[in-house]
Amino acid sequence: MIQLDCVTKSFGTTRALDGLSLAVRPGEIFGLLGPNGAGKTTTIRLLNGLFPPDSGSLSVFGMDPQKQGSEIRARAGILTETPALYERLSAEENLLFFGNICGISQQKLVQCVFEVLDLFGLEARAKERLAGFSKGMKQRVALARALLHDPELLFLDEPTSSLDPESALQVNDLIRTISRDGGRTIFLCTHNLLEAQRLCDRVAVLDAGKILASGTPAELAAALFPGVRVEIDMEAPAPVNLAEKLAVCQGLRSIQWEGGTALMDLADHADIPGMVATLVSAGARITRVEPRPVSLEEIYFQLRKNHGGHT
């Protein structure tokens, strides 16, 4: 669906993309994670043929964005960082305009506009000028515009960065709906790790124009944090000499305390029963044992630490 090979792009002396390679498969939600200035927006612009790369090759739908930019843009939808909508026009007028320049046939257009307005819960205020809309509503209009021509591929550039938590959740739900219905491919840029965790099938972590790692969150976790992490709650006070007794325990790599909770990194799932038995025989009164999945946040910060990035 999307393929980038060794793409570089500089603006003056700033190297925005530095040998970027990645591939996005049809139907997946792909997350490009990175801090401010990592090159996320630049990547989207390149893929839409807004400017050429300095070197490397890229393709979208198997087409070269520089040569067939308008074909690509006709089949892809985009939600830009700022909504880029006309505030003096109503939601409906905005959508009709974009529908017309996207080449939706005249007969279908009114129906399409009606459908997206309905999907995003905007019918009631469709005829009001956008100037009076809240940020969350504008974002929904912008999403409606991105979907208007029923694109196979959707670029979302920080879809929730300016929204409050509730609107952000709503938008996330909408994104999930959009990806499920119609099997669209979604290319999501974000620095919101929780959002990526919730939505993405696969992610790539981008920093200073380079990919630090890519794969499913589980793959990344396995590569960075081999083994399992277990949370164990126990009643206070913890038995004395616990650390000494645990030292002989098989498979235990590290232990951290967060109040009454021990965070243990073990080599394997099979090491859990032995470790619990050791704790019990040491006199610990255990109330909860739970393997904890590694969060994308931990992965992200670990990656950046490994590559000498500042956290």
Added chain:
Amino acid sequence: MRSRVLKAIIKKDLLEVSRNRTAWVPVVIIPLVFFVFLPALFLLLPRLSFFQSTTMPTNLDPGQVLSVLPEEVKARFAGLSVDQLIPFAILGYFFAPMFLVMPLMVSSIVAAESFAGEKERKTLEGLLYSPTTDAELFTGKALAALLPAVGFSLLSFVLYTVVINTLGYPIMGRIWFPLPGWWPLIFWITPAVAFLGVLVTVLVSARVATFMEAYQSGGMLVLLVLGLVVGQATGIIYLGVLSGMVIGTILWLVDWLLLRFCLRLFSRKVLIGKV
């Protein structure tokens, strides 16, 4: 180039301008003042008796008044009385270059809104990501400024023609307007000037950040009109069919040169650096 895309862009740009009062109020006021109110005043005032007795130099020799004009121009005035001569010269000739304020103003207002304004309001990016070509975007936006500029000019011309023929009838005794020189002015120079207004505003818009800046810098073109007014008044330029065609052709050539610059500036590659 798809006409539906162009139509949509034109419609959208005009809808936006129409909702910015500071932009369109002058478009309505200026023609009313210059092409209805002033000529009406000019034709009606002398007929008020006190005015007639004090200011009208009835014993003036028409030849003296016309002495500044070239010979071939004088011929046009032959056979007119002094009463007729003054409205004829002022409304038929001196007013002509002023007329170009219309296409210039309308085209630079709309172009400033649609080129600099989109940049200012950060809406350009949405257009750049649309499946339009650079040429379609430019053409749509240029037409959005050109069409109303030419349209309003024609409308003003019609108004002007009606006003000065009706109110001037008691003095002139016939339908005397438009004079032949006005045909190239309206149908050849006016569109060229409107286009010039668009192109200069596009070039200015590439450098400035806001609609107002673009509009004001575009307004510098009014100097061009002033030049023509002065030229006309001092008899250097005489508005006839031939001179009209020549001036128009020169303007179109200038337009053609500027267009090539504009097209180079108005590409996604250049524009995206500015959103």
